[in-house]
Amino acid sequence: MPEEEGATELSHEAVLRLADGRKSVTGLAAALRGLRERGTLAPYWRDVYNWAGEQPELSTPLHLALSGLFAPSPQERLPESVALAIFAKHRRLSGSVTRFEEFAQCPFRHFAHYGLRLEERREQGMHAFDFGTLLHSCLRACGETLHAAGRSWRDVGETEGHEMVQDVLGEIAPRLQNELLLSTKAYEHLLARIGLTAERSLARLISMDSASQFHPVAFERIFGGGSGAMPPLSYDLPHGVRLDVRGQIDRIDFDESGRYFLVVDYKTGKMSLNLLEVYEGLKLQLLTYLLVAKNLLQKTEDHEMLPAGMLYCFLKYEWWQTDHKASPEEIRKHFDAALKMPGWVLADPEVVRAIDATGRFLPIRITAKGEFYASDRPKVKTPEEFDILLKYVNLMLEKTGEEILLGDIAPRPYQMGKRTACDYCPYRAICGFDPTLDGCTYRRLINRKDEELMEDIQQREQERDAEKKGGSDHA
Numbered sequence: 001m002p003e004e005e006g007a008t009e010l011s012h013e014a015v016l017r018l019a020d021g022r023k024s025v026t027g028l029a030a031a032l033r034g035l036r037e038r039g040t041l042a043p044y045w046r047d048v049y050n051w052a053g054e055q056p057e058l059s060t061p062l063h064l065a066l067s068g069l070f071a072p073s074p075q076e077r078l079p080e081s082v083a084l085a086i087f088a089k090h091r092r093l094s095g096s097v098t099r100f101e102e103f104a105q106c107p108f109r110h111f112a113h114y115g116l117r118l119e120e121r122r123e124q125g126m127h128a129f130d131f132g133t134l135l136h137s138c139l140r141a142c143g144e145t146l147h148a149a150g151r152s153w154r155d156v157g158e159t160e161g162h163e164m165v166q167d168v169l170g171e172i173a174p175r176l177q178n179e180l181l182l183s184t185k186a187y188e189h190l191l192a193r194i195g196l197t198a199e200r201s202l203a204r205l206i207s208m209d210s211a212s213q214f215h216p217v218a219f220e221r222i223f224g225g226g227s228g229a230m231p232p233l234s235y236d237l238p239h240g241v242r243l244d245v246r247g248q249i250d251r252i253d254f255d256e257s258g259r260y261f262l263v264v265d266y267k268t269g270k271m272s273l274n275l276l277e278v279y280e281g282l283k284l285q286l287l288t289y290l291l292v293a294k295n296l297l298q299k300t301e302d303h304e305m306l307p308a309g310m311l312y313c314f315l316k317y318e319w320w321q322t323d324h325k326a327s328p329e330e331i332r333k334h335f336d337a338a339l340k341m342p343g344w345v346l347a348d349p350e351v352v353r354a355i356d357a358t359g360r361f362l363p364i365r366i367t368a369k370g371e372f373y374a375s376d377r378p379k380v381k382t383p384e385e386f387d388i389l390l391k392y393v394n395l396m397l398e399k400t401g402e403e404i405l406l407g408d409i410a411p412r413p414y415q416m417g418k419r420t421a422c423d424y425c426p427y428r429a430i431c432g433f434d435p436t437l438d439g440c441t442y443r444r445l446i447n448r449k450d451e452e453l454m455e456d457i458q459q460r461e462q463e464r465d466a467e468k469k470g471g472s473d474h475a
């Protein structure tokens, strides 16, 4: 069967083969072997994979045909010429930060997603992704309306907040997937739930704005996304390849003195942040956004602005069941505790109070003597530590790009505590990784004190600087 790169039409023979599910699985295995050896794969094989994965009677043949294809060797590498053909067409490797985090989770997972481009098929319907996108759009529209009118969030009362959200949803919902959200009672119910979540989230953002000297100045700033966007974060890799990292910063806030800025990323699911995850390249998103915002402000502001922090902000509202009728104060305390914002802020009690004067929003406590509680110390960073971490995110993005070009596609998943890269991974059927087999072991990430990790980070940076200097001295 032909496997020409870029082929879009199925030949007569291919159609006949696809009519027989089992034969199509055999053909898929051959096509994937071709991709692995020559770096080419006709696009329709991705559809075959997605289709076959949804046929219960094909699940065993699919697993058998594909699991032997990629032997689970920790040294697994594609030839560099094939890696270049697959990952850096036209000498350009690009992606969002999530792509590089996925490589850090497991190189094979990255290969299956971005090399083989195998994805779970999306049926028509509302997914968690759409739910989050709609919430994001709704809050961005509310924020932009207020900003354009020169108004503060804190000026918005409950009734106005409700009307604002309903107006925005009334505009957006009919445009979503052919009026899907208006099509059935179930979707109408979902739309009402999104509206309620948006209203509660807006109310919380308004409360925070009242408790803070930091206020939003920019919403959903895209970098590396084409016309009108900020430029990508770019790096020069070997073989003349250009690495472009793109993304979107949900919010940038300035403090009232104009000295500090804050980056805020909205999340609809669970989220946390620790230094080990950054050290291992698993969580680079917030630091990347902070770096991009810093670069941007260096160009747009007439004075230096310092990072006051980077925070996740939850957009969610979950029902809370109690065995008694909770008072409004109890309800408020419950949600304050559940929705505290993970992330890191500047290790300066004055700045922390300026971000949150009430202690309702940041999970950071200050003693009567004006010091941070020891258990909260990992959540604050000195200006020097922020500088080191911003340099490190540059290092990690560039280094990950280099490793991708070296053809690393090993099924080498991380394990951190009980969590592993394999949890919810859609590529289990083809990677061949099975921790009960000899030679298949998780890459265990051992937690250490933050001070030790910071020392290692600096060490890596020094080694990298020396490596680059050595390279340029020999150039």
Ligand code: SF4
Pocket: 105, 106, 108, 109, 411, 412, 413, 421, 422, 423, 425, 426, 427, 428, 431, 432, 433
């Ligand atoms: S199941 Fe685990 S080993 Fe296999 S691709 Fe996914 S993360 Fe990697």
